Amino acid sequence: xxxxxxxxxxxxxxxxxxDPKILNERDAIVRITSTAICGSDLHLLDxxxxxxxDGDVMGHEFMGEVIEVGQGVDPGRLRVGDRVVVPFPIACGxxxxxxxxxxxxxxxxxxxxxxxxxxxGHPVAGIFGYSHLTGGFAGGQAQYARVPFADVxxxxxxxxxxxxxxxxxxxxxxxxxxxxxxxxxxSTDVVAVxxxxxxGQFAMDSARALGAAKVIAIDKEPYRLQMAERAGHTA
Amino acid sequence: MTQLATREAAKARQEDVQRRGRRLGWVSxxxxxAQLAAxxxxxxxxxxxxxxxxxxxxxxxxxxxxxHAAGLLTSRRKSVWAWTRVVGDAxxxxxxxxxxxHRSGRRRRRLVAVTGAVVGITVxxxxxxxxxxxxxxxxxxxxxxxxxxxGPMELxxxxxxxxxxxxxxxxxxxxxxxxxxxxxxxxxxxTGDRTSHWSASAPFGKDVEWDAEIVDExxxxxxxxxxxxxxxxxxxxxxxxxxxxxxVSTEVHVVLSYDIPGGAVGKAVAKYFGEEPHQQLDDDLRxxxxxxxxxxxxxxxxxxxxxxxxxxxxxxxxxxxxxSELAKGADS
Ligand SMILES: [Zn+2]
Ligand SMILES: [Zn+2]
Numbered sequence: 001x002x003x004x005x006x007x008x009x010x011x012x013x014x015x016x017x018x019d020p021k022i023l024n025e026r027d028a029i030v031r032i033t034s035t036a037i038c039g040s041d042l043h044l045l046d047x048x049x050x051x052x053x054d055g056d057v058m059g060h061e062f063m064g065e066v067i068e069v070g071q072g073v074d075p076g077r078l079r080v081g082d083r084v085v086v087p088f089p090i091a092c093g094x095x096x097x098x099x100x101x102x103x104x105x106x107x108x109x110x111x112x113x114x115x116x117x118x119x120x121g122h123p124v125a126g127i128f129g130y131s132h133l134t135g136g137f138a139g140g141q142a143q144y145a146r147v148p149f150a151d152v153x154x155x156x157x158x159x160x161x162x163x164x165x166x167x168x169x170x171x172x173x174x175x176x177x178x179x180x181x182x183x184x185x186x187s188t189d190v191v192a193v194x195x196x197x198x199x200g201q202f203a204m205d206s207a208r209a210l211g212a213a214k215v216i217a218i219d220k221e222p223y224r225l226q227m228a229e230r231a232g233h234t235a
Numbered sequence: 236m237t238q239l240a241t242r243e244a245a246k247a248r249q250e251d252v253q254r255r256g257r258r259l260g261w262v263s264x265x266x267x268x269a270q271l272a273a274x275x276x277x278x279x280x281x282x283x284x285x286x287x288x289x290x291x292x293x294x295x296x297x298x299x300x301x302x303h304a305a306g307l308l309t310s311r312r313k314s315v316w317a318w319t320r321v322v323g324d325a326x327x328x329x330x331x332x333x334x335x336x337h338r339s340g341r342r343r344r345r346l347v348a349v350t351g352a353v354v355g356i357t358v359x360x361x362x363x364x365x366x367x368x369x370x371x372x373x374x375x376x377x378x379x380x381x382x383x384x385x386g387p388m389e390l391x392x393x394x395x396x397x398x399x400x401x402x403x404x405x406x407x408x409x410x411x412x413x414x415x416x417x418x419x420x421x422x423x424x425x426t427g428d429r430t431s432h433w434s435a436s437a438p439f440g441k442d443v444e445w446d447a448e449i450v451d452e453x454x455x456x457x458x459x460x461x462x463x464x465x466x467x468x469x470x471x472x473x474x475x476x477x478x479x480x481x482x483v484s485t486e487v488h489v490v491l492s493y494d495i496p497g498g499a500v501g502k503a504v505a506k507y508f509g510e511e512p513h514q515q516l517d518d519d520l521r522x523x524x525x526x527x528x529x530x531x532x533x534x535x536x537x538x539x540x541x542x543x544x545x546x547x548x549x550x551x552x553x554x555x556x557x558x559s560e561l562a563k564g565a566d567s
Binding site: 112149 | 395397481484514517518521524525528529530531532533534535536537538539541549550552553554555556557558560561
């Protein structure tokens with residue numbers, strides 16, 4: 001398959017790499033129909049995040065169609081043919097963190113957790129295409145991807161919503177929503193969002209959905225402010 | 236003393252050094268500020284207000300005191316900075332010696348008094364520096380490398396697994412399961428109710444095998460074992476299964492001890508365990524948790540071979556494996 005790979009600081013290359021294979025019983029293989037570039041991919045690109053290696057497949061925001069499942073995947077949860085959005089943190093669904101629905105803190109999904117623990121002082125969950133510190137998982141800026149614990153994370157899309165309407169569930173919509181949710185927004189609140197990039201736009205929409213009286217966008221780029229205005233916010 | 240008590244004592248000593256170092260830092264700060272802000276007063280009290288050279292020297296000494304102060308107050312490396320103060324004291328005493336030799340009467344008496352005070356400060360500085368250096372030596376942790384000459388090595392590790400104690404106990408008690416998560420173990424064969432035959436992978440050397448027996452056990456709570464006969468590396472272990480406060484999980488507490496021999500075998504063992512032998516046991520328990528909670532050791536494209544992952548850093552790139560790589564497995 002073709003995949004976008006890291007090729008050293010400030011260099012990426014689309015290369016031919018082998019097709020992904022099932023490595024654990026609860027894996028699935030997804031044929032990717034849409035994928036995104038994240039702002040945080042820039043930290044990988046410019047070498048800010050350590051433990052990137054030449055040839056690492058990048059990308060942690062993707063969706064597609066399940067084309068293969070491991071024998072350990074519960075057919076009640078996921079089957080070949082399902083259309084799914086794949087969340088970027090890999091979660092086992094069984095550890096203490098997952099039981100508390102803190103999926104991004106999964107204690108089992110990172111085979112390199114020991115190295116991460118040494119570097120950060122605490123382990124981190126596995127993440128697709130995001131350095132070897134977060135597990136060394138091949139990412140989703142590719143034609144296919146292997147998804148571990150496929151019966152836990154992937155969200156099945158059973159409606160006729162388009163890819164662009166649901167793709168952002170993989171990372172930045174929940175990221176913006178979390179920011180708004182942490183504000184404990186009341187119906188009388190005026191909420192200002194500094195930075196009207198993609199995450200900021202989602203934070204604004206989330207603030208409105210959570211009942212803010214008024215949402216104000218702050219940015220130095222006119223096109224971003226116009227986008228916020230088109231969505232009904234105050235620029 | 237237990238390892239923990241030793242560590243606590245080293246910590247207490249280190250805290251004491253930090254406190255004394257900070258005190259000297261404040262002294263330096265006071266002296267430095269006085270010498271810079273009111274050099275003429277300092278010169279008069281010291282009895283050197285007759286020499287124009289001291290008009291330049293006193294503020295310079297003051298500036299040096301501020302450097303000591305900055306080091307002692309902000310750095311944790313008190314031993315280095317305490318020694319810089321000792322060097323400064325030596326310089327001061329030398330200058331004072333010269334000054335005394337050239338003076339008499341009231342000025343000489345003042346200089347002698349100041350010199351006496353500096354000697355006193357020098358003694359305090361010297362004691363602090365020596366103590367700080369000693370605390371640093373004692374405080375540094377021993378590593379497996381230190382055991383190249385042979386001797387006992389004890390490793391401890393703990394994890395919490397979201398399964399009840401009887402289940403975790405039963406998994407461990409079926410000793411054949413241990414190699415699925417313990418990196419260095421190749422195989423364990425049960426030979427009797429309490430006896431078993433263990434084999435470990437290189438770098439213990441080729442075909443390192445030994446017999447072991449369970450010496451103490453309490454179902455659902457604890458298993459203790461030790462090697463028997465002529466093991467190359469006599470070893471013992473204890474694992475305790477403690478109900479966690481959440482009422483669902485089990486805390487697994489493991490203590491392993493190896494009696495590392497001298498010579499070639501000892502060297503190989505020390506090399507195998509590396510600088511941080513605890514890391515391996517931590518990783519073993521992480522895999523135990525993965526197996527019990529999720530069913531398998533987790534694999535990624537970068538670390539595709541489960542328990543052998545640790546030896547592969549830097550890893551293979553995070554991109555899918557080819558068919559031939561997959562067929563060859565961990566030995567490719
Ligand atoms: Zn992202
Ligand atoms: Zn988990």
